Amino acid sequence: MKRVLLCALFVMLTQTSIAARALSDEKRLHQWLVQPKACIVQKLGDTCEIEIIITLPPLPPGLYCYYQNKLRLMCFDAQAPMMQLTLNYTQSILFSIQNQENEIFYSQQLEIKTRESKKKVRRARDPWSLF
Amino acid sequence: MGVKVLSAMLIKPFYFIAKASLKACSVGLCALFLFVPFPVLAEPEDCSNNEQCIETDQWSIGIALGLGVKSNPVKGGDAIPQVLLIDIAWYGENAYFDNGELGYRWLQDQDFTAESYITFDRERAYFSFWDPANIIVNTGVASPVNPSPSSPDEENVSLDQISSRNWAVLVGTKAHYYTGSHKWSLAVESDISGVHNGQRISLSYQKIWSGEGWRFQLRPSVVYKSDKLIDYYYGLNAQDNVSTNAYFEGSGGFQPSLSALYIKELNEDWQLIVNGSYQHLNKGMTNSPLVERKHVSSIFFGFGYRF
Numbered sequence: 001m002k003r004v005l006l007c008a009l010f011v012m013l014t015q016t017s018i019a020a021r022a023l024s025d026e027k028r029l030h031q032w033l034v035q036p037k038a039c040i041v042q043k044l045g046d047t048c049e050i051e052i053i054i055t056l057p058p059l060p061p062g063l064y065c066y067y068q069n070k071l072r073l074m075c076f077d078a079q080a081p082m083m084q085l086t087l088n089y090t091q092s093i094l095f096s097i098q099n100q101e102n103e104i105f106y107s108q109q110l111e112i113k114t115r116e117s118k119k120k121v122r123r124a125r126d127p128w129s130l131f
Numbered sequence: 132m133g134v135k136v137l138s139a140m141l142i143k144p145f146y147f148i149a150k151a152s153l154k155a156c157s158v159g160l161c162a163l164f165l166f167v168p169f170p171v172l173a174e175p176e177d178c179s180n181n182e183q184c185i186e187t188d189q190w191s192i193g194i195a196l197g198l199g200v201k202s203n204p205v206k207g208g209d210a211i212p213q214v215l216l217i218d219i220a221w222y223g224e225n226a227y228f229d230n231g232e233l234g235y236r237w238l239q240d241q242d243f244t245a246e247s248y249i250t251f252d253r254e255r256a257y258f259s260f261w262d263p264a265n266i267i268v269n270t271g272v273a274s275p276v277n278p279s280p281s282s283p284d285e286e287n288v289s290l291d292q293i294s295s296r297n298w299a300v301l302v303g304t305k306a307h308y309y310t311g312s313h314k315w316s317l318a319v320e321s322d323i324s325g326v327h328n329g330q331r332i333s334l335s336y337q338k339i340w341s342g343e344g345w346r347f348q349l350r351p352s353v354v355y356k357s358d359k360l361i362d363y364y365y366g367l368n369a370q371d372n373v374s375t376n377a378y379f380e381g382s383g384g385f386q387p388s389l390s391a392l393y394i395k396e397l398n399e400d401w402q403l404i405v406n407g408s409y410q411h412l413n414k415g416m417t418n419s420p421l422v423e424r425k426h427v428s429s430i431f432f433g434f435g436y437r438f
Contacts, residue, residue, distance in 0.1 A: 091241075118186040121222050121239065124246050124305065125229045126348075126392065127183075128195065128218045128404060128435065 032106035193218035197433015207289030252299035299326035329360025344396040365419040384413025
């Protein structure tokens with residue numbers, strides 16, 4: 001009797017674990033994902049040209065557009081979404097997907113990182129202008 | 132003719148700004164404007180033009196040797212040969228020192244920068260040969276090359292006769308607007324040392340052409356100098372050892388100028404530097420018996436080394 005109970009408990013735990021994993025996979029598949037999330041340039045101010053891969057959850061039927069901050073990049077139908085895109089930017093941006101009513105469905109901050117640790121700034125005076 | 136055209140283009144819109152600013156200064160609002168607290172924005176800048184940009188937290192020191200000449204609008208002030216040019220700057224996150232200017236930058240983004248600062252009034256440099264300004268050339272605006280002979284009816288006044296003119300400490304605020312290779316700057320400066328209690332307002336436009344290892348910039352500008360500033364340096368009164376016939380009260384006015392700078396990188400450390408400038412002086416200054424030219428100009432050709 002004790003063995004039967006232990007077996008039943010084992011089966012229940014196993015089934016729960018499998019169900020949880022399946023749910024997790026399903027959730028992951030339905031997540032909005034943009035990769036990579038950061039781009040590395042030599043120094044601040046350099047333009048980053050990067051190809052991003054987008055994982056989209058199922059979208060309600062309709063027309064959607066990708067935006068780089070407030071700039072519309074391209075539009076597509078929900079049935080045939082674009083999953084790859086090349087972006088150009090010089091500072092961190094907000095990448096988003098919006099519907100025709102300009103409602104943001106999903107968004108992702110894309111960072112820009114520099115190899116040179118030193119920051120460069122504009123000078124307040126011209127060079128060689130002590131007097 | 133060129134100066135008249137330049138004046139007409141720059142002075143008319145600038146006149147109202149200058150007058151309004153000076154009026155504000157006269158009622159004590161100037162200090163408020165100069166130190167008005169603004170949030171510090173730390174957006175990254177477009178520093179594609181390396182010569183205009185500088186690495187933070189690091190001294191930038193350059194010395195140039197060459198041939199140049201800078202003359203003096205003041206009677207008795209000799210034209211000075213210039214052989215040495217210095218460039219010294221340090222920038223932190225917001226604080227900076229740049230060629231004699233100590234300041235704090237409170238706005239910094241892609242298109243705009245603005246800073247408040249203290250500096251000394253370079254007008255004083257005309258009154259003493261051994262001032263650094265007479266050894267080191269200004270890439271902005273300098274002074275006349277060849278003194279002209281005095282007319283017979285001019286008062287016989289020279290630098291040796293007048294009382295000493297002091298250095299004034301100015302506090303100022305500058306704003307710059309950048310668009311592509313164009314740059315607009317507006318600066319308001321006021322004497323806080325009590326030397327002359329005058330003001331100076333300048334507006335300049337700068338256009339930069341650049342290529343592989345070279346850069347050329349042209350900058351027309353106009354500066355308004357107040358009555359008090361001009362009168363302190365170029366006015367003559369009982370404190371000066373001159374006859375009463377020579378007494379003169381200076382008055383403020385606009386001084387348009389044009390300057391050019393060419394820099395060619397020869398290698399990682401050395402660069403060729405050529406610059407020249409021309410500045411037209413206002414009548415309130417040139418009518419002074421102490422001033423003998425209606426314009427100032429300078430030229431320099433040399434080789435710079437950056438440490």
